[in-house]
Amino acid sequence: xxxxxxxxxxxxxxxxxxxxxxxxxxxxxxxxxxxxxxxxxxxxxxxxxxxxxxxxxxxxxxxxxxxxxxxxxxxxxxxxxxxxxxxxxxxxxxxxxxxxxxxxxxxxxxxxxxxxxxxxxxxxxxxxxxxxxxxxxxxxxxxxxxxxxxxxxxxxxxxxxxxxxxxxxxxxxxxxxxxxxxxxxxxxxxxxxxxxxxxxxxxxxxxxxxxxxxxxxxxxxxxxxxxxxxxxxxxxxxxxxxxxxxxxxxxxxxxxxxxxxxxxxxxxxxxxxxxxxxxxxxxxxxxxxxxxxxxxxxxxxxxxxxxxxxxxxxxxxxxxxxxxxxxxxxxxxxxxxxxxxxxxxxxxxxxxxxxxxxxxxxxxxxxxxxxxxxxxxxxxxxxxxxxxxxxxxxxxxxxxxxxxxxxxxxxxxx
Amino acid sequence: xxxxxxxxxxxxxxxxxxxxxxxxxxxxxxxxxxxxxxxxxxxxxxxxxxxxxxxxxxxxxxxxxxxxxxxxxxxxxxxxxxxxxxxxxxxxxxxxxxxxxxxxxxxxxxxxxxxxxxxxxxxxxxxxxxxxxxxxxxxxxxxxxxxxxxxxxxxxxxxxxxxxxxxxxxxxxxxxxxxxxxxxxxxxxxxxxxxxxxxxxxxxxxxxxxxxxxxxxxxxxxxxxxxxxxxxxxxxxxxxxxxxxxxxxxxxxxxxxxxxxxxxxxxxxxxxxxxxxxxxxxxxxxxxxxxxxxxxxxxxxxxxxxxxxxxxxx
Numbered sequence: 001x002x003x004x005x006x007x008x009x010x011x012x013x014x015x016x017x018x019x020x021x022x023x024x025x026x027x028x029x030x031x032x033x034x035x036x037x038x039x040x041x042x043x044x045x046x047x048x049x050x051x052x053x054x055x056x057x058x059x060x061x062x063x064x065x066x067x068x069x070x071x072x073x074x075x076x077x078x079x080x081x082x083x084x085x086x087x088x089x090x091x092x093x094x095x096x097x098x099x100x101x102x103x104x105x106x107x108x109x110x111x112x113x114x115x116x117x118x119x120x121x122x123x124x125x126x127x128x129x130x131x132x133x134x135x136x137x138x139x140x141x142x143x144x145x146x147x148x149x150x151x152x153x154x155x156x157x158x159x160x161x162x163x164x165x166x167x168x169x170x171x172x173x174x175x176x177x178x179x180x181x182x183x184x185x186x187x188x189x190x191x192x193x194x195x196x197x198x199x200x201x202x203x204x205x206x207x208x209x210x211x212x213x214x215x216x217x218x219x220x221x222x223x224x225x226x227x228x229x230x231x232x233x234x235x236x237x238x239x240x241x242x243x244x245x246x247x248x249x250x251x252x253x254x255x256x257x258x259x260x261x262x263x264x265x266x267x268x269x270x271x272x273x274x275x276x277x278x279x280x281x282x283x284x285x286x287x288x289x290x291x292x293x294x295x296x297x298x299x300x301x302x303x304x305x306x307x308x309x310x311x312x313x314x315x316x317x318x319x320x321x322x323x324x325x326x327x328x329x330x331x332x333x334x335x336x337x338x339x340x341x342x343x344x345x346x347x348x349x350x351x352x353x354x355x356x357x358x359x360x361x362x363x364x365x366x367x368x369x370x371x372x373x374x375x376x377x378x379x380x381x382x383x384x385x386x387x388x389x390x391x392x393x394x395x396x397x398x399x400x401x402x403x404x405x406x407x408x409x410x411x412x413x414x
Numbered sequence: 415x416x417x418x419x420x421x422x423x424x425x426x427x428x429x430x431x432x433x434x435x436x437x438x439x440x441x442x443x444x445x446x447x448x449x450x451x452x453x454x455x456x457x458x459x460x461x462x463x464x465x466x467x468x469x470x471x472x473x474x475x476x477x478x479x480x481x482x483x484x485x486x487x488x489x490x491x492x493x494x495x496x497x498x499x500x501x502x503x504x505x506x507x508x509x510x511x512x513x514x515x516x517x518x519x520x521x522x523x524x525x526x527x528x529x530x531x532x533x534x535x536x537x538x539x540x541x542x543x544x545x546x547x548x549x550x551x552x553x554x555x556x557x558x559x560x561x562x563x564x565x566x567x568x569x570x571x572x573x574x575x576x577x578x579x580x581x582x583x584x585x586x587x588x589x590x591x592x593x594x595x596x597x598x599x600x601x602x603x604x605x606x607x608x609x610x611x612x613x614x615x616x617x618x619x620x621x622x623x624x625x626x627x628x629x630x631x632x633x634x635x636x637x638x639x640x641x642x643x644x645x646x647x648x649x650x651x652x653x654x655x656x657x658x659x660x661x662x663x664x665x666x667x668x669x670x671x672x673x674x675x676x677x678x679x680x681x682x683x684x685x686x687x688x689x690x691x692x693x694x695x696x697x698x699x700x701x702x703x704x705x706x707x708x709x710x711x712x713x714x715x716x717x718x719x720x721x722x723x724x725x726x727x728x
Contacts, residue, residue, distance in 0.1 A: 061597035068518060068594045071582035099714050101721030132580015132595070132603035136560075144560040144577040150696050151583045152559035153703065191718055199710045203703060213695040214557050214587040217686045229699050361586075366516075 019176065022398060041387045048384020051377050052129055060130070063377040069362055072130075074354075074374045078382055079126025081353040083119050084158075084208060085232065086346065088240025089247070090116025090165050091201040094194040096277075105270055107263045110172055110402045111251065112244045114393070117165040120158060122389050129381065150210045157204035164200060168193045175409055176400040183409075206233040212356060220360040222301055222311040225292040228356075234285045239349040241278040245271050245342035248403075255397050260404035268335035275338035279326035282345065286319050307363065314355060318348030474550075474569040475615060476637035476669040477624060478644055479543055481681070482654055483631035486513065486527055486541035493626030494525050494545075497611060516682070519545055521596045524608040525623060530681055540674075542681045543623070543632070546571065546592035546608040547661060548669035551691035557587035562605075569637065569669040570610035578604060589665050589687050610669065637669060644673055666691030 021029040055063045066073040093112030096102045128134040140146065140155040167189060174183035209232030212219050225231070252259055252267055293299060302308040322344035329337030358372050365371070374382075397403060492507040494500070501522045505512050513529035520526075525545035532540050552571045555563035562578040565571050573593075580603050585593045596603040611621035619625075624634040633640060644659045660678045661668040664687045672678070679685040688695075 056600055059596075059598045059600040059603065064597075066582075066595075066597060068520065068585065069591060071585040071595065095714070099718045099721070132578070132582070132599075133601070134579075136577075136579035139577060139579050140559040144562070146559045146561040148556040148693065148700075149559040149583070150699070151557065151581060153700075155559050195711050195714045195718075198714055199707060202706050202710065206699070210696055210699040211583070211586070213699065214553055214583075214692055215589075216688060216692060216695060217589045217684045218586070226695075226698070 019399065041391055044380075044387045045384050048380045048382075048387070051381050052384070054377075055129060055381075060132075063375070063381060064130075065371065065373070065375050065378065066130075067371065069365055070358075070371055072357060072361075074358065074378060074382060075126050075130040077354050077357040078350075079130075079385070080123050081208060081357040082350045083123040083126065085205060085236040085239040085349055085353065086243050087116045087119025087123070088201060088205065088236035089113070089119070089243045090168065090240075091194075091197040092237060092240035093244060094168060094190075095198050098191055098194045099198070102273075104266070105273070107266055107403075107405075108244055108248060108270055108274075110169070111248055112240070113165060113168045114172070114396060114402055115243060115247050116240070117162070117169050118389060118393055118396075120162045120165060122385060123158070124162065125385060126382075129385075150207050150214070154204050154207045154211070157200045157207065161197065161200040161204065164193050164196050168197065172400045172402055175406045201236070202233060205236040206230065208232050209356075212361075215361070218362050218364075219356065220307055220363045221296065222293070222298055222307060223356050223360045225296060227288060227292045227295070231285070231288060231292070231352075234281060234288060235349055235352065238278040238281040238285065238345060241274045241281070242342035242345045242349075245274050245278075245339055246346060249339050249342075251397060251403050255394070255403070258397055258403055262405065263403045271335040271338050271342075272330055272333055275326045275335075275341060276330045278342065278345065279323050279330060282319060282323035282326065286315065286323060289315050289319065307360070310355075310359075314348070314351055318344070318351050322348055472636075472638070473567060474637050474669065475610075475635065476548075476569060476640045476671055477610070477621065478633040478635075478640040478671045478673065480631050480633070480647070481540060481542055481672060481674045483629045484527070484541040484543065485629055485631075486510075486529055486539065487628060488512075488527055489626045489628055490543060490623035490632065491523065491525055491527060493622040494608075495523070497614070497622035498524060498609075500524070513539075517544075518591060518594070519607065520594045521598070521606045524606070528682070533676055533680060540676060540681065542683075545623075545670070546610070547590050548608075548610050549665055549691070550667040550669070551665075551693060553587040553589060553665065553692040554584035554593060556691075556693035556696075557583045559583065566612060568612065568615050570612040570615065571669075572609060572612055573605050573607060575604040580604075587692065589684055589692060590668075637671070640671055644671055647673060663689040665689075666694075 017026075024032065051063055060066055064073045064075065066075075089112040093105065093109045097105050097109050124137075128137065131137065136143075140152050141159060146152045167186065170186040171183050171190075174180075174186055206229035209228040209230075212224065212228055213226075216224055248263075248267060248271070252264055256264070293302065302312060322341045325341035325344060326338055329335070329339075329341055362368060362371075401409075488507045491503075495503065495507070503523065513527075516528050517523075517526040525543060527541050527543050530540045530542065532538055548569055548571045550565075552563060552565055554573075555561075555565055555571060558578075559581065560577045560579060562574045563571055563584065564574070580595075582595055582605070584605060585591075585595060593605045593607045595605055611619070611623075614621060620634040621632075624632040633643065635643075641659060641662060648655045648657055648659070654675055655673050656675065656677055658674075658678065660672040660674065660683055661670050664684075666689070672683070674681060
């Protein structure tokens with residue numbers, strides 16, 4: 001075959017540098033980096049990264065509000081508990097395409113898998129900043145086993161699933177570096193990795209909810225439910241679907257030249273299709289939440305205090321309403337309305353996770369609401385990690401065949 | 415599989431494990447086997463932990479705190495501080511101003527005493543001693559992903575900083591807000607909590623706080639015996655005590671037992687706790703794990719096979 005012919009003319013270092021600067025001379029690449037977005041990003045990073053350093057220099061107490069009563073702050077509430085369901089994109093898309101055979105969604109698979117992989121990677125980064133001795137993070141896997149712990153399950157599954165997602169995404173990396181033979185092996189394991197991904201996702205998405213089963217006296221009764229693992233799992237499905245809509249919308253808008261026609265032309269139709277799946281799952285989820293209230297006979301709590309109103313706000317305005325918006329969008333076949341519904345639903349997932357991990361946790365302690373407001377330093381750390389997340393995501397989308405197919409590999413359908 | 419765990423533990427703890435009754439050994443054995451058998455993927459043998467009979471370990475000790483006797487002298491705080499070599503407090507132990515706000519155990523204090531107004535109006539304030547309650551079936555231990563906690567046959571629940579990686583899930587899981595964390599330490603933070611003076615008990619002594627109490631408000635002894643004493647007191651002085659021994663059943667029961675003259679809820683004791691051990695709440699979830707692991711591949715494999723054929727036929 002002659003497809004490696006041109007490449008072999010170049011020396012390896014030059015070829016590699018070429019890959020990194022996307023074919024531009026270094027000076028031109030550097031000039032192109034100066035954009036308003038990048039300047040804002042640089043400012044955020046220059047504030048947040050030193051604060052992360054400070055955490056390892058003077059301890060968690062200097063940068064977070066984490067206390068003896070509230071051991072988990074927004075580093076985990078946002079980074080782990082909100083980040084992981086929103087990273088359900090990978091298992092949702094891979095299952096739809098490779099297992100259920102919805103082949104027309106193929107243009108969105110890689111974007112979904114990449115979003116998932118990055119989400120988990122960054123969940124681990126938040127975790128590494130938050131836990132006391134991050135260099136011991138492998139202890140549950142290798143040194144001391146606590147198999148009665150739900151967190152033990154989470155640790156194993158998140159670690160394994162991170163690896164699985166890297167393997168799932170590896171064809172894109174291998175195409176980028178033109179490792180044709182290795183790529184073939186990577187393609188072969190796709191279905192096995194997808195099945196492994198669903199198993200691991202089912203278990204750790206629900207396990208994140210099951211963590212709170214150990215805090216019956218601490219979590220408000222409206223949010224504490226024996227069904228909490230099911231709530232977490234089901235909501236991760238529509239969270240994943242809506243995130244694919246959101247990420248593809250943003251990608252098609254701001255990195256349009258990195259997407260191919262196949263991606264851009266099918267996007268509106270696929271968005272409506274994803275919205276349809278999402279609204280079905282959301283109706284199920286809404287019904288389950290109501291069954292949860294009925295199961296514990298908590299109806300009286302709904303209208304008796306501000307906590308009840310807050311619960312109603314969550315399930316009516318951030319589950320039912322976006323679900324209705326999605327339904328309307330699907331009925332009118334409007335990708336635009338579906339997108340609005342998807343962003344709204346994502347906000348709802350984040351709200352639910354923050355409610356459980358922070359807002360409604362220890363609701364009965366005096367001074368609760370003062371205790372949960374995050375300090376500026378912690379917010380700055382979170383903002384800088386979000387920035388880093390976006391920058392690396394964009395770096396990959398700019399270079400690797402994610403929203404487009406590499407013409408050299410079109411024939412085998414991956 | 416057990417080896418790294420044991421290596422990470424101190425020699426004395428290893429001896430304790432050997433000295434423990436058979437229940438402990440069998441439990442460890444089963445747990446070790448389960449881990450070796452791939453428990454990481456097959457979910458977790460919760461039943462081994464959660465189902466064991468709480469009537470085991472007949473020799474376990476406890477502490478009975480009679481809050482009607484406590485006068486808030488803070489001798490117990492001072493004795494605890496000395497016995498455990500903790501840093502000197504910011505406010506000296508004979509200073510009463512600390513009662514102006516509610517405190518909790520911290521990284522530098524295993525136990526604290528708080529003051530409450532007396533709703534019966536008799537003028538004397540009520541004092542409550544707070545520390546780790548040493549649950550019979552500790553949430554912290556079952557929540558810990560690295561098994562840094564051990565429930566000893568003598569009663570105390572011990573923490574091992576050598577395997578802890580600082581996730582603080584034990585603090586989320588503890589219904590009594592007992593474990594404190596060393597947030598000030600950048601690189602070697604640890605969880606800090608009362609050890610019920612385990613070393614002293616093993617040597618035949620009594621915990622420092624119990625030994626130092628001038629009012630005899632803290633009684634150390636076999637848990638069964640303490641329950642009997644507590645019941646006797648309630649029967650003899652029904653006007654003096656509320657008819658409840660806090661810790662007898664809360665969260666499956668604790669080694670620390672309390673008697674009070676006013677309802678426990680008014681003294682910030684959690685009153686919304688289940689009578690069964692809290693780890694029971696995760697049992698249903700954990701037992702569903704093997705089902706997912708075995709059913710999903712089969713179902714998804716079938717789906718894949720069906721859809722692949724469909725595609726081929728056009």
